[in-house]
Amino acid sequence: MNMVAVNNLVKTFPQANGSLKYAVNGLSFQVAAGEIYGLLGPNGAGKTTTLRMLSGMMSPTSGTALINGVDVCSDPARVKTQIGFLTANTALYPRLSPRETLIFFGEMHGHDRVTATTRADQLIDWLQMHAFANERCGALSTGQRQRTNIARSLVANPPILIMDEPTLGLDVLTNRIILDFILRERDQGKSIILSTHYLHEAEDMCTRIGLLHQGQLVAEGTLAQLRKLSGAERLVDVFLTIISRQGSDLSGMRLSG
Amino acid sequence: MLNRTRIFRLYTKDLLDILRDRRTLIAMVIVPIVLYPGLMMAALWLASLQSSQIKAQQIKIGVQTENIGHWLQDEILLPDTQREELKKKEAEQTGLAYDEPEALGNSVIAVEPLRSNIEALINTQDIAVGLIFELDNIDDLNKPHQLKQKFKIIIDSSRVASQIAGQRLQAVIRRTGEFEANQRIVEVGLPLELIHPFEVEKIDIASAEKRGGSLLGQIVPIVLILMTITGAIYPAIDLTAGERERGTLETLLVCPIPIGEIIGGKFLVVVTVSLIGAVLNLTSMGLTLQLGGIGQAIADDSEVIVPLTALPMVLLCLIPLSLMFSALLLAVCSFARTFKEAQNYITPVIIAALMPAAIAAMPGAHLDAVMSVLPVANMVLLTRELLIGNVPISAMLAVVLSTCLYALTAITVAVKIFGQEAVLFADSGSWRAQFDRRMIRAREYPTLTMVLLYVTLLFPIWFYIQVGTRNVFENPIHDLILLMLLMVLVFGVVPVLLIKYYRVNLVNTFRWRPVAGRYLLAALLIGISTWVLGREIMVFQWRFDIMGMKQFVTDALKLDADYSTLSPLLAVVLLALMPAICEELLFRGMLQTGLGQVFRKWPTLITVATVFAVYHFAPQRFAITFLLGLVLAYAVWQSGAIWPAMIMHFMHNGLSFLMEWKPINDQVTTWLNMPAPDAANPLVPYPLGVFVGAVVCFIGGLLLLRKHHQQL
Numbered sequence: 023m024n025m026v027a028v029n030n031l032v033k034t035f036p037q038a039n040g041s042l043k044y045a046v047n048g049l050s051f052q053v054a055a056g057e058i059y060g061l062l063g064p065n066g067a068g069k070t071t072t073l074r075m076l077s078g079m080m081s082p083t084s085g086t087a088l089i090n091g092v093d094v095c096s097d098p099a100r101v102k103t104q105i106g107f108l109t110a111n112t113a114l115y116p117r118l119s120p121r122e123t124l125i126f127f128g129e130m131h132g133h134d135r136v137t138a139t140t141r142a143d144q145l146i147d148w149l150q151m152h153a154f155a156n157e158r159c160g161a162l163s164t165g166q167r168q169r170t171n172i173a174r175s176l177v178a179n180p181p182i183l184i185m186d187e188p189t190l191g192l193d194v195l196t197n198r199i200i201l202d203f204i205l206r207e208r209d210q211g212k213s214i215i216l217s218t219h220y221l222h223e224a225e226d227m228c229t230r231i232g233l234l235h236q237g238q239l240v241a242e243g244t245l246a247q248l249r250k251l252s253g254a255e256r257l258v259d260v261f262l263t264i265i266s267r268q269g270s271d272l273s274g275m276r277l278s279g
Numbered sequence: 280m281l282n283r284t285r286i287f288r289l290y291t292k293d294l295l296d297i298l299r300d301r302r303t304l305i306a307m308v309i310v311p312i313v314l315y316p317g318l319m320m321a322a323l324w325l326a327s328l329q330s331s332q333i334k335a336q337q338i339k340i341g342v343q344t345e346n347i348g349h350w351l352q353d354e355i356l357l358p359d360t361q362r363e364e365l366k367k368k369e370a371e372q373t374g375l376a377y378d379e380p381e382a383l384g385n386s387v388i389a390v391e392p393l394r395s396n397i398e399a400l401i402n403t404q405d406i407a408v409g410l411i412f413e414l415d416n417i418d419d420l421n422k423p424h425q426l427k428q429k430f431k432i433i434i435d436s437s438r439v440a441s442q443i444a445g446q447r448l449q450a451v452i453r454r455t456g457e458f459e460a461n462q463r464i465v466e467v468g469l470p471l472e473l474i475h476p477f478e479v480e481k482i483d484i485a486s487a488e489k490r491g492g493s494l495l496g497q498i499v500p501i502v503l504i505l506m507t508i509t510g511a512i513y514p515a516i517d518l519t520a521g522e523r524e525r526g527t528l529e530t531l532l533v534c535p536i537p538i539g540e541i542i543g544g545k546f547l548v549v550v551t552v553s554l555i556g557a558v559l560n561l562t563s564m565g566l567t568l569q570l571g572g573i574g575q576a577i578a579d580d581s582e583v584i585v586p587l588t589a590l591p592m593v594l595l596c597l598i599p600l601s602l603m604f605s606a607l608l609l610a611v612c613s614f615a616r617t618f619k620e621a622q623n624y625i626t627p628v629i630i631a632a633l634m635p636a637a638i639a640a641m642p643g644a645h646l647d648a649v650m651s652v653l654p655v656a657n658m659v660l661l662t663r664e665l666l667i668g669n670v671p672i673s674a675m676l677a678v679v680l681s682t683c684l685y686a687l688t689a690i691t692v693a694v695k696i697f698g699q700e701a702v703l704f705a706d707s708g709s710w711r712a713q714f715d716r717r718m719i720r721a722r723e724y725p726t727l728t729m730v731l732l733y734v735t736l737l738f739p740i741w742f743y744i745q746v747g748t749r750n751v752f753e754n755p756i757h758d759l760i761l762l763m764l765l766m767v768l769v770f771g772v773v774p775v776l777l778i779k780y781y782r783v784n785l786v787n788t789f790r791w792r793p794v795a796g797r798y799l800l801a802a803l804l805i806g807i808s809t810w811v812l813g814r815e816i817m818v819f820q821w822r823f824d825i826m827g828m829k830q831f832v833t834d835a836l837k838l839d840a841d842y843s844t845l846s847p848l849l850a851v852v853l854l855a856l857m858p859a860i861c862e863e864l865l866f867r868g869m870l871q872t873g874l875g876q877v878f879r880k881w882p883t884l885i886t887v888a889t890v891f892a893v894y895h896f897a898p899q900r901f902a903i904t905f906l907l908g909l910v911l912a913y914a915v916w917q918s919g920a921i922w923p924a925m926i927m928h929f930m931h932n933g934l935s936f937l938m939e940w941k942p943i944n945d946q947v948t949t950w951l952n953m954p955a956p957d958a959a960n961p962l963v964p965y966p967l968g969v970f971v972g973a974v975v976c977f978i979g980g981l982l983l984l985r986k987h988h989q990q991l
Contacts, residue, residue, distance in 0.1 A: 071789075074704065078535075079529070079532045079533065079704075080700055080704065081700070081701075099535045099536075100535065102533060102534060102535035103535045104484065105533075107533040109529070109695075111526055111529045112526065112527075112529050112530040112533060113525055113526030113527045113529075113530060114527065114530065115296055115525075115527050115530075116525065117295075117296045117298060117299040117300060118292070118295070122295075126288070126292050127530075127534060129285075130285065130288070130289075130290050130531075130534035130536055131534060131535065132535070158299075164722060174530070175533075
C-alpha cells in the first residue's frame with residue numbers, strides 16, 4: 023500500500039501585482055512503506071512548498087495528497103499525526119533544553135506527560151544525546167541541535183518521515199549517526215521522503231528518486247532507471263542532463279559530491 | 280473545538296521560554312522594583328531643587344530712576360524687621376490674617392531711564408522684570424493726599440523666570456499696599472472692616488483618603504496603563520515575530536494543533552506577563568507613595584492617605600485592559616516576520632492608543648457615557664474614579680464589557696492573521712493580495728473574525744449614533760425616525776452588503792430559510808407573552824429601585840408621552856417592525872452564525888444575548904434585554920431560521936408599546952379593574968391571571984422550540 027499518494031497537486035501564490043505564481047504545478051508521485059523517496063531539485067523548484075503541503079501546514083490550491091490514507095485537504099490536523107517533519111525551517115526553541123523540547127512536542131502530539139517523558143528518554147538514548155540533553159538548545163553545536171531536531175520529529179513515532187536536508191552543515195560523525203538512524207527507521211517499515219542537495223547521499227540512501235523542476239516532476243525512478251534515461255553515470259550528471267533537456271536555468275543549484 | 284489542556288501546555292512552554300529571557304525579567308521586574316522608587320524620588324528631588332533654585336535666584340528689576348530704586352529697596356524689598364514686627368502686631372490687634380512675607384529673593388536693582396531700554400533688557404534677559412511708575416517724584420508716594428499710585432510691571436510671559444519674578448513683585452507690592460491701606464484707615468480712626476467687608480474661610484470636606492485618591496488619580500492611571508501596555512510589548516513581539524524569525528514557528532505548526540490554540544497560549548502568556556508587570560508596578564508605586572512620604576510632598580500641607588483599599592479593584596479592572604492590549608499587540612505583531620518589523624508596526628499603534636489616554640488624562644474629563652466606551656480612555660478614567668472612590672456600577676460595566684468586546688475582536692483578528700499562509704511562510708506570496716476580492720473564495724458561512732470585527736466596530740458607532748441623534752430636531756419623533764433610519768443602515772444594509780462582498784452565502788448567514796409551522800406557533804406564543812413578563816421584571820426592579828430603575832421609568836414614561844402624539848401605526852413601524860428586522864439580521868443572523876462556527880450552542884447563545892443587551896446601552900434594562908435576546912437566539916438556533924425571532928421581537932416591541940399607549944391602556948386597565956397609576960406608583964402590575972397566562976404561553980412556546988430543526 024502506498025503510504026503517500028500525491029495526485030496532481032497544485033499550489034499557487036497570489037502576487038502583489040494580482041498575478042498567480044505556480045509554486046507546484048501538477049505534481050504526482052507515490053511512496054510505499056519501507057521506501058526512501060528522494061525528492062531532488064534546485065532551489066525554488068517547489069520542494070519546500072510540496073513538503074509543507076504534504077505535512078498539512080499549507081493547503082493545496084487543487085489536487086489531492088493522501089498521507090497514510092488521510093487527505094491533506096480535508097483533515098490536515100490528522101495528517102500531522104502521521105508524519106515526522108524536519109526541515110531547515112524547523113528550528114528549536116533556544117531557551118528550552120533538548121529534553122524539555124522532546125517532552126513538549128510529545129505532549130503536543132497528544133501524549134500524556136509520562137509517555138512523553140519515556141519517549142524523550144528513549145530518543146535521547148538512541149541518538150546519543152545524554153551529554154547535552156539538559157542544556158539549552160541555543161548553546162548547542164549544529165550537530166547536537168540537528169540530533170535534537172531529528173529526535174523531535176520522531177517523538178510521535180509517525181509512520182512517515184519528511185526530511186528536508188537533514189545533514190546540512192554537519193560533520194562526518196553526526197552525518198553518519200543521522201543517516202544510520204534514517205536507514206534504521208526505513209528498516210522498521212517507515213516511508214521516508216528525503217530531500218537533499220548532497221546527491222551522493224541520495225545515491226546511497228534513496229530507493230527511488232523524483233526530480234522536481236519548476237513545480238513539476240521531470241523524471242522519476244530508481245537510480246538505475248534514471249541512469250538509463252539520461253545516459254549519465256553519476257547522479258550529478260543525470261540531474262544536469264535531464265534538467266538541461268528542459269532548457270532552464272540552474273542558477274539556484276548547489277552541487278556537491 | 281479548543282483543547283484546554285493543550286492550550287495550557289502551550290502556555291507553560293511559552294511562559295517558560297519568555298521568563299528564561301533575561302530581557303523580559305529586566306523589563307518586568309527590575310524596572311518597576313528599582314526604577315520606580317528611584318525615578319519618583321529623583322523627580323521629587325529635582326522639583327524641590329528647582330523650586331529652591333528659583334527662590335535663591337537673583338532677580339534683576341529694572342526701574343527708571345535712582346529714587347524709585349531706593350524706594351523699592353527700602354520700602355518694598357528689604358523691609359526691616361521692625362516693620363515686620365509692626366505688621367504682626369497690627370494683625371493681632373485687628374484680627375486680620377498675617378501673611379508671612381514671601382521673599383522676593385535676592386534682588387538687584389538696575390536703573391534705566393528709558394522704558395524702551397528696560398524692555399530691551401528684558402528681551403535680552405539681562406533683567407527679569409521692569410517696574411514703571413506713573414509719577415515723577417517718588418516722594419509723592421508717601422504723601423497722604425496721594426491716595427492712589429499706578430504701577431506698571433513689565434514682564435516677558437514667554438520666559439518662566441520673568442513671569443515668576445513679575446508675580447512675586449506684584450504680590451509684594453500688593454501686600455505693601457494693603458499694609459498702607461490698613462494704616463491709613465487706622466490713622467483716620469475707622470474700623471478696618473470698612474475695607475475688609477468679607478472674611479472668607481475655605482473648608483475642605485474631602486477625606487484624607489479621597490484627597491490621596493484625587494492626587495494619585497492624576498498620575499497613577501496613565502502610568503499604570505502605560506506600564507501594562509509596555510509589559511505586553513516585549514512578549515507579544517517575541518512570541519510572534521520572534522518565533523517566526525528564530526524559525527521555531529514552523530516547528531510548532533508541524534504539530535497537530537489548531538492555530539487558535541497556538542495563539543491562545545501566546546495570548547495568555549502576554550496577558551500574564553503584562554499583568555505581573557502591572558501588579559509589580561502597582562505594588563511598587565503604592566509602596567513608594569506610602570513609605571516614601573511622597574503623598575505628603577505633593578499635597579502641600581493637608582493630610583493625605585494613599586487609598587490602598589482601591590488598589591485591588593484597580594488591578595481587577597486592568598485585566599480587561601491587559602486582555603485588549605495583549606490581543607491587539609498580538610494581532611499587529613502577527614503581520615511581522617521579524618522582530619524589527621514588529622517594532623515598527625507597534626510604534627504607531629502605541630501612539631494611537633495613547634491618544635485617548637491623553638484625552639482622558641485632561642483634568643476636565645470624567646467617566647460619562649461617551650468616555651465609558653472609548654477604549655483606553657475609559658480605563659484611565661475608571662482607574663481615576665476608583666482611586667477617588669465613587670464609580671457607578673453601570674459605568675464600570677460599560678467600561679469592562681466594551682473593553683472585553685474589543686479584546687475578543689482583537690484576538691480573533693490575531694488568529695485570522697496569524698493563520699494566513701502568506702504570513703506564516705515568508706515565501707508564499709503577498710498577503711495584501713488576500714484582500715483582493717478576486718482572491719476571496721466563496722464561503723458557506725461567515726467567519727467569526729469577520730463578524731466580530733464588524734460587530735465591534737459597530738459598538739462605538741452605534742453608541743455615538745444613539746447619543747448623537749438626541750435632540751437633533753425640535754420634535755423627538757423626528758429624532759426617533761433619524762435613529763431608526765441609521766439603524767436600518769448599520770444593522771441591516773451594511774451587514775448584508777459586507778456578507779455579499781465577501782462572497783458568503785446570504786441565506787446561511789442570515790438564516791432566510793423556510794421554517795416548520797411549530798416554530799411559527801412557538802413564536803406567536805412567546806411573542807404574545809414576553810411583554811407581560813418584561814413588564815413584571817420592570818415592576819420588580821422599580822419596587823426595589825435596582826440599578827436606578829425609578830429614574831429610568833420616569834424618563835421612559837416621559838418618552839412614552841412624547842410618542843403618544845405619534846400615530847400608532849407609525850409607532851409600531853418605528854419601534855417594533857424596524858428593530859425586529861434589523862436587530863435580528865445583525866444579532867441572531869450574522870453574529871450568531873459567526874459565533875456558531877467556533878463555539879458550542881450555549882456559549883454562542885449567551886454571547887449573542889449579552890452583546891444584544893449591551894448594545895441597548897441601558898443597564899436598567901440589561902436583565903430584560905438579555906433574557907429576551909437569549910430566547911430569540913434559542914428560537915433561531917432550534918428552528919434554523921430567522922423568522923420566528925423576527926416575529927417574537929416584533930410582537931414584544933409592538934405589544935410593549937401598544938399596551939402602554941393611552942387609549943388602549945385605559946381600556947385594558949378598566950377592563951382588568953386595575954388601579955390607576957399615579958406618581959408614586961407609575962407601574963401597576965397586571966393581575967395574577969394575566970401573569971399566569973403569559974407564563975403558560977411562554978413555557979408552551981419554549982416546549983415547542985425544544986425540538987431541533989431537521990435540515991431541509
